[in-house]
Amino acid sequence: MEFIYCFSVHLVFVMWIVFSSPEVTAQSLPESSKVSVRQLDALLQDYTYRSFVRLVHPKTGRLYNAPVPANLSTIKLTAMRLRSGSLRSKGVHGYNEFEIPDGIIAKPYVLRLILVFQNLGNLSSFYYGLQGYRFLAPVLGLLAYDATNLSATGLPELDITLSKGPISIQFRDVETAPSGSTPKCVWFDLDALPQFSDLESSNVCSTSHQGHFSIVVESTAPAPAPVAPPSPVPAGPNLSPGHGKNKSKAWKIAVPVVGGFILLVLFVMLLVWLIRYRQNKKMAEMERQADIGEALQMTSIGHTRAPVAMGTRTPPSLENEYVP
Incomplete structure (x- = not known):
């Protein structure tokens, strides 16, 4: 992502130089x-x-x-x-x-x-x-x-x-x-x-x-x-008189640059969408795994049902069970 962002910034800078060049913006003499x-x-x-x-x-x-x-x-x-x-x-x-x-x-x-x-x-x-x-x-x-x-x-x-x-x-x-x-x-x-x-x-x-x-x-x-x-x-x-030719050459350069910039923007948007899609899918998988875990028994407390953990009986024992 950082590489794509830097490349986009450089591409915009190049386009600005092309369109702001005096040879492009100067008015040419008609022939x-x-x-x-x-x-x-x-x-x-x-x-x-x-x-x-x-x-x-x-x-x-x-x-x-x-x-x-x-x-x-x-x-x-x-x-x-x-x-x-x-x-x-x-x-x-x-x-x-x-x-x-x-x-x-x-x-x-x-x-x-x-x-x-x-x-x-x-x-x-x-x-x-x-x-x-x-x-x-x-x-x-x-x-x-x-x-x-x-x-x-x-x-x-x-x-x-x-x-x-x-x-x-x-x-x-x-x-x-x-x-x-x-x-x-x-x-x-x-x-x-x-x-x-x-x-x-x-x-x-x-x-x-x-x-x-x-x-x-x-x-x-x-x-x-x-x-x-x-x-x-x-x-x-x-x-x-050469300004008209320079302007034509500049447009020939600018058209593919603009086309490449548009394709780059679309590619970045697609990459961002894929990253978000994978994150959402991962979150959904984690939630699914959590739902598959051991189910708790339900019990009624008043008018409300709530999960309860299963109890385990521990047989009682005396502290001094063995007496000499």
Whole structure:
């Protein structure tokens, strides 16, 4: 019994380790369905704010790199926290590919805001694919959010108004346009609706809005369909695509462990029942043996019958029976 009890305790401990393992409980990234650009923006906003929360004293006006999920590792994500008054009076010079002039007004008014920069890299055509067009440069995003609560998720973008001049975008990685084609600037609004405009120069576009931007050219042949990456889901920064497999393996281990534990419990219950059955049988045998012993004679005492022991006559003898 002591061995079975110890084994049961160890088995329960092993099961607790299996089910409480981070690889089992961590949320895995789904591997199907293309998410909307609004979901992608919300996810990247969440990761951006997480990077600020981890900082002890994030400085205003400094550029910070933010982590992204492992399956979106080709996306570059940076952010800068600014005072609304400073952004309006000074602008931001040299914010990656963006040159932001002064005179920018954010509505509704907030004391501080965060400018989130996105470079979608080779995932540009996946999230912002255009029928009949090919990207010559990666899609770049610039979005403004309220920085009052750095733990907030799913924040709406602030409205941006330019009162003095447009924002200039100087693309760094631009492919050469095919001979005879005319590259164009494309701006995607917050709902991914495109609008086209002419380039300021070979690799420079301008805009009066926030959103996503790139340089495209009309395609003469159908472009190959982009390979869909795993759909991102808001989760902890340490998630990776292998978590789903780890969870499946954990369940394969857990099922036989649970089955074995149930069988062990049933075996212990059966053993306890057998022990009690033998004890009860032994007691019944002892009582039976006691009943088989010598029966006593019964006699009446008043209105009650009671057992009495049989008497033995002892012949009397004199102390001095033999007299000389």
